[in-house]
Amino acid sequence: MSDRIDVLKTYKTYVAGKFPRSESGHTYAVKNKKDKTVANACRCTRKDVRDAVVAARSAFSEWSSRSAYNRGQILYRIAEMLEGRKDQFVEELELLDIKKKDAVKEVELSVDRLVYYAGWTDKISQVFGTVNPVASQHFNFSMPDATGVVGITSPQESPLLGLISTIAPVIAGGNVCVVLSSEKYPLPAVSFGEVLHASDVPGGVVNILTGYQKEMIDHLSSHMDVNGILNTNSEKNIRKQIDENSSLSVKRTYHLTENNWIETEHENPYYILNFQEIKTTWHPIGV
Amino acid sequence: MSDSKQSTEKVKDSSNGTTKPSSPNADLKLDFSSFWDYSSAPESRDKVDIQEKYGHFIGGEFIDPAKGRYMKSINPATEEVLTEFAEGTTEDVDKAVKAARKAFNGPWSKLSAKERGKYVFRIARMIQERSRDLAITETLDGGKPIRESRDVDVPIAAAHFFYYAGWADKLDYAFPGRKAEPVGVCGQIIPWNFPLLMLAWKIAPALATGNTVVLKPAETTPVTALKFAQICYDAGLPDGVVNIVTGAGQTGAAIVDHEDVDKIAFTGSTNVGKIIQKSLAGTDKKFTLELGGKGANIIFEDASIDQAIEGVINAIFFNQGHVCCAGSRLLVQEGISDQFVQKLKDRMETLIVGDPMDKNTDIGAINSKEQYERINEYLEIGANEGAQMYQNSSNLPENGYFCKPTIFTDVSQSNRIVQEEIFGPVLTIQTFRTPGEAIEKANNTPYGLSSGIWTDKGSKIFKVGQETRSGVVWSNTFNKFDPTSPFGGYKESGVGREGGLHGLYPYVNLV
Amino acid sequence: MYPDLKKTIPIDTIGVEERVSRLNKRSIKKESKVQGLKLALSMIDHTTLEGKDSPGKVKQLCQKAKMPYAPLPDLPTVAAVCVYPNMVSIAKEALKNSNVNVASVATAFPSGMAQLQVKLDDTKYAVDQGADEIDMVISRGEFLKGNYSFIFDEIAAIKEACGDAHLKVILETGELETLTNVRKASDIAMHAGADFIKTSTGKISPAATQPVTLVMLEAIRDYYRETGRMVGMKPAGGIRKAKQALQYLVLVKETLGAQWLSKDWFRFGASSLTNDLLMQIVKQETGVYQSNIYFSND
Structure with a gap:
């Protein structure tokens, strides 16, 4: 046995392409199933939500105007990076007492899910856009267009696959997001931030906060510069709170609350469509 | 002929047959008013029958409101009372939702998609047949120019029914990889600016996809919706598939809050839209909102x-x-x-x-x-x-x-x-x-x-x-509308689309 | 003054057609209909432009121009008769002591395919014969190949040759094809000195259309705003019915206003329109639909 002392990792957040600590200065203990503390994670609060939304908004225009091909390349690049760090993620999941076999499956499915959505970026407007035969002398077409800043409450279980299954369709469609990671298992989310950082994803496109979701959901879902919410939290009063807050700025809000993220149902282009605005353009036809 | 100064001068000038046009005085005002005005050309309302009083249309019949209260619809061009209509209460709404549910669980769902579509086609034709009557009614009730109700509102309303009628048995082609199922009972609340047209935008896709509806027209413009109810009756549409409940904001709220409504479609102001979205919080009701704008x-x-x-x-x-x-x-x-x-x-x-x-x-x-x-x-x-x-x-x-x-x-x-x-x-x-x-x-x-x-x-x-x-x-154009063309807003202008293929989404569950 | 063609405004065809269609929805009834019909009658350039025209035919045409319908002697006369140059003297004689002008086509009408000197001689001859108004054609081939200064110079030269006669410039819009071309040709013609701009010879289809007329009226309005000079408008060819004539008058009224609603500033180049207007006027007076057997065909 070596005398060497392991260098432990400090888990921070991922905001605007950087890894800041929480503005609050607080952390909370991440425990495994045996209630042993395995790491400390940032306990983000209101101000972190605020900063993350600002970061997301400033990234939106550039990300949404990237070519669909380019977004696809970048999503595929994320998959490549994740594949390369498979062992790290498996270990991190094991740290949380997830069985190795399940951990491997979760990481592999996560990679595959990214590849799945990478392939959709340049097909979504072909499959879900229309050319509309209006009765007047006009050319008329409808195309999906990104909704904007989307807040995501990611699932407690499936800390990596659930996270990726919610983020991938949102950013594949040109949106940017602020993600509240699994409260119980935040470590894979933070490490996934590192993968994103290494994958040509522009800073601010995905922002990941750790902490107690209840301390952040209210601020995120009421934020007037957030255009949509994807919620996986099944608690009834939280759901209602999100809905009510959403009405302040007419957010597009979807709840995905009873899920087995392993199911192929989660490879679903309609999840991309949830955060797409259909824009219809008219133009006369004449000489 | 008008005896306006300018024109008489011109007539005099040219009377000797030799004058040539010359530059006018330096005042470059164009004169659009003084010469050759159009005589009044009023559309006749003689052949249009508007009842003195209307009840709700629930379960295939016109019925009196539970509380017996009526409201007045005013012709805004004359400030005269055009007709009276029922003020819907929670009881009336409940009755309508029950009728809609019964129809949904019964005859309407049993009908094949093809036959369902034929009803919608039939409605479209009947709107066309009664187009002048509907246009005149719309103008009397809401104050919009007859030129617009005749050339825009009514024909496009009919076109919406035509367009969506054809979708009824083709939904398998609309949603790649999914099967579309109806949502159930749809509560629909529409505004006063395009009463019949907004009704068409709401009811046509709802029926085509197999839903039943409870619709509330705006309290200043209920009459064409009630004439539409008569069309549904005359078209032989099964009882309860379309229910029209009239009234003001409270009636609308009763629809939004009703437990057995599966979906709400609202067109109106952003403020009211937000209130509706809030009151739907925590429920599983689907909703679409078409709200305000500042284009x-x-x-x-x-x-x-x-x-x-x-x-x-x-x-x-x-x-x-x-x-x-x-x-x-x-x-x-x-x-x-x-x-x-x-x-x-x-x-x-x-x-x-x-x-x-x-x-x-x-x-x-x-x-x-x-x-x-x-x-x-x-x-x-x-x-x-x-x-x-x-x-x-x-x-x-x-x-x-x-x-x-x-x-x-x-x-x-x-x-x-x-x-x-x-x-x-x-x-x-x-x-x-x-x-x-x-x-x-x-x-x-x-x-x-x-x-x-x-x-x-x-x-x-x-x-x-x-x-x-x-x-x-x-x-290079503006304010064009077509049933094939999706319509709806970003940001606080609403959620969802009406019109076109995308207008089917709010009325289906994809499985 | 040569116009700045860079400033030429693009025209959207569908927008123009929609505007026309909306204007056509104006309902012209009762007094305004009678007034409009009489106004239209007073604006007609009663026309015969056929290879088989003869003095006899022209004389009869002139009688009709002076007295369109004998039972209603108070009706206005038409504005002018329009003939080939070699018929001008006949028409002039026949219209003596009336307020009906004589207009003559010139400049190798209808094709305009001749050298400038021939066109100038043609014009001068017609003026010498007594024409009050000259209807010239532009060289569409030169226009379409982009030789705008040629068009400008030619119009200016003919204008000079006209002397006191009043120059209408025919763009032959059916050959220009696009509305943007129509607008450009209108601007050139007005800047070169046209007193009127005119759509068509009547020998090419399509002749006058309402979209073309609307674009030309808008060009006239913009030119008026720019220079203060009023230019007249003459749609010609294909206008046969009273209803169409009223639609054209609505175009004028709502684009240029009342100042242009006179024969000094607006003309119809037509032949069969006269009788349809008369039939409608008589119908309005009597309340009974008319038959053309009661109206002379000249």
Whole structure:
């Protein structure tokens, strides 16, 4: 046995392409199933939500105007990076007492899910856009267009696959997001931030906060510069709170609350469509 | 012939047969008023039957309201009572929802998609057959010019039923990889600006996809919905598939709050939309909202100017400006702004304001006293904010609620008249210098329903159209509607789309 | 003054058609209909432009022009008769002591395919014969190949040759094909000195259309705003019915206003329109639908 002392990792957040600590200065203990503390994670609060939304908004225009091909390349690049760090993620999941076999499956499915959505970026407007035969002398077409800043409450279980299954369709469609990671298992989310950082994803496109979701959901879902919410939290009063807050700025809000993220149902282009605005353009036809 | 000074002089001049045209005096005013005016050409209402009193249409029959209370519908052009209609209570709504549920669980769901579609086709035809009656009724009830109800509202309403009728048995082609199932009972609340047309936008896709509906028309314009109820009856539509409950805000709230409603579709103001969204919080009800707007109409200096002028006229003066997607903010590039405003004023002079039943009327009555007062309040706000107001020189009728077409120049983005939806024939005019500035101004609003882009340069249209955050982009045209064309807003202008293939989504569950 | 063609405004065809269609929805009834019909009658350039025209035919045409319908002697006369140059003297004689003008086509009408000197001689001859008005054609081939200065110079030269006669410039819009071309040709013609701009010879299809007329009226309006000079408008060819004539008058009224609603500033180039207007006028007076057997065919 070596005398060497392991260098432990400090888990921070991922905001605007950087890894800041929480503005609050607080952390909370991440425990495994045996209630042993395995790491400390940032306990983000209101101000972190605020900063993350600002970061997301400033990234939106550039990300949404990237070519669909380019977004696809970048999503595929994320998959490549994740594949390369498979062992790290498996270990991190094991740290949380997830069985190795399940951990491997979760990481592999996560990679595959990214590849799945990478392939959709340049097909979504072909499959879900229309050319509309209006009765007047006009050319008329409808195309999906990104909704904007989307807040995501990611699932407690499936800390990596659930996270990726919610983020991938949102950013594949040109949106940017602020993600509240699994409260119980935040470590894979933070490490996934590192993968994103290494994958040509522009800073601010995905922002990941750790902490107690209840301390952040209210601020995120009421934020007037957030255009949509994807919620996986099944608690009834939280759901209602999100809905009510959403009405302040007419957010597009979807709840995905009873899920087995392993199911192929989660490879679903309609999840991309949830955060797409259909824009219809008219133009006369004449000489 | 008119004995206006100018024209008689001309007649005299030419009477010797040798005069040649010569330059007029230096005053370059174009004279649109004094010579050869159009005689009044009122549409006859003789053949139109409007009952003195209407009940709700529930479960295939017209029934009295539970509490026996009625409201009045006023013709806003005359301020006379047009008819009385039932005030819907929670009990009435409950009765309607039960009827809709019964129909949904019973005959309507048992019908094959093909046969269901045939009912919708039948409704479309009946609207066409009764088109003149419906148009006249719409104009009497809501004050919009007969030219518009005859040429826009009613024909497009019929076209919506035609379009969606055909979808009924083709839904398998609409949603790749999924099967569409109806949502169930749909509660639908519609506004007063396009009463029959908004009804069509709501009911046609709902029926085609196999739902049943409870619809509440606006309290100032219920009559065409009740005539539509008669059409459903005459078309033999199974009882309870379409239920019309009349009333005001409370009736609408009763629909929204009813536990057995599966989906809410609302068109109206952003404020009410937010209230509805809030009251649906925590429920599994689906909803779509078509809310307010403050559309920017961007005129570049390389535009087809005279057609752009016409576009601006359609954008803001169509239906008295009671249009959620109205182009109420005009953005003109600085180099042409003086010329453009001059031309706009000339064109405004030819707008005829007055009796909505006159076939020559361009701008009819403001829909209600309440809205009339609201618009006037905004005119005052605009003046107080230091903007320059210009109105055309029409004489308004003595009775009824009328407003002259109005433009405000010298306005800035921070003015309330630029930020808030006025919902009347009131246009604000700002200038810009570069495309970037135009886009920035266009997007500087919580709304995102419509925008207009006028330029002869194709690539500029696509660039500006791409960057404009609105659900409809009218380039080199404005305020065009078609059943095949999806409509709906970004941001606070709403959620979901109506019209076209995308208009099917709100009415189906995908499995 | 040569116009700045860079400033030529682009025209959107669909927008123009929509505007026309909206204007066509104006309902012209009762007094305004009678007034409009009489106004239209007074604006007609009663026309015969056939290879088989003869003095006899022209004389009869002139009688009709002077007294369109004998039972209603108070009706206005038409504005002018329009003939080939070699018929001008006949028409002039026949219209003596009336207020009906004589208009003559010139400049190698209808094709305009001749050298300038021939066109100038043609014009001068017609003026010498007594024509009050000259209807010239532009060289469409030169226009379409972009030789705008040629068009400008030619019009200016003919204008000079007209002397006191009043020059109408025929653009032959059916050959220009696009509305943007129509607008450009209108601007050139007005700047070169046209007193009127005119759509068509009547020999090419399509002849006058309402979209073309609207674009030309808008050009006239913009030119008026720019220079203060009023220019007249003459749609010609294909206008056969009273209803169409009223639609054209609505176009004028709502584009240029009342100042242009006179024969000094607006003409119809037509032949069969006269009788349809008369039939409608008589119908309005009597309340009974008419038959053309009661109206002379000249």
